[in-house]
Amino acid sequence: MDSCKEGAAGRREKLRIREVLVVEGRYDRNALSQVVDALIFETGGFSILKNPEKLRALRMLAQERGLIILTDSDDAGFLIRSRLKGLLPPERIRQAFIPRVEGKERRKQKPSRQGLLGVEGMPPEVLLRALRNAGVTEEAVNPGHEVSTADFYALGLTGKAGSAELRGKLAEILDLPRTISQTDLRKAAGILLTREELAELVSRLTSQENCDTIPQPNENTPT
Secondary structure, three states, X not given: OXXXXXXXXXXXXXXXXXXXXXXXXXXXXXXXXXXXXXOEEEOOHXXXXXXXXXXXXXXXXXXXXXXXXXXXXXXXXXXXXXXXXXXXXXXXXXXXXXXXXXXXOOOOOOOOOOOEOOHHHOOHHHHHHHHHHOOOOEOOXXXXXXXXXXXXXXXXXXXXXXXXXXXXXXXXXXXXXXXXXXXHHHHHHHHHOOHHHHHHHHHHHHHHHHHHHOOXXXXXXXX
């Protein structure tokens, strides 16, 4: 059976995955985002090993959904896998592997040190096969946990004055990095909260923010 179903308009529907996908960088993420609908977490290479905030977020997401680690097939990719496995709950981790293929990605002027294609250089069908072989869980849309871009706008999390600060506060209270992208924050919120819980949390954050802006009386202020 084909990994991606044909949509009504002839476009390919993305594979919706329950687990959080862990990749090395943004180009890997971009390649995967073309074929799957999932929260994709970037390690930034080895930098995540020195970032307690990101590791804490990964542990939480691992407990909630489980992780699929998909790194390059070179030595660095396997070392990142090994280090993460020692820092995260191993029973909540699955490993997805791409084949070792010699070559160079189009955007690069020269091949990597080992001359191998990374995740970003793999064809969509290879990426999907790697994920299926890892035992990913295909997931139907759960309306109660489907947080849309329209939901984010309606709650003031995008498109309005103070939206960036509000997103930062939401990320913090969910124990996620403040630097998380809008898309990833929205997907993470859909994992961790229902729409109703998200709306209530944002309402509390907004009320708190408004209270913080009201000048407080001091001893020289007449009452």
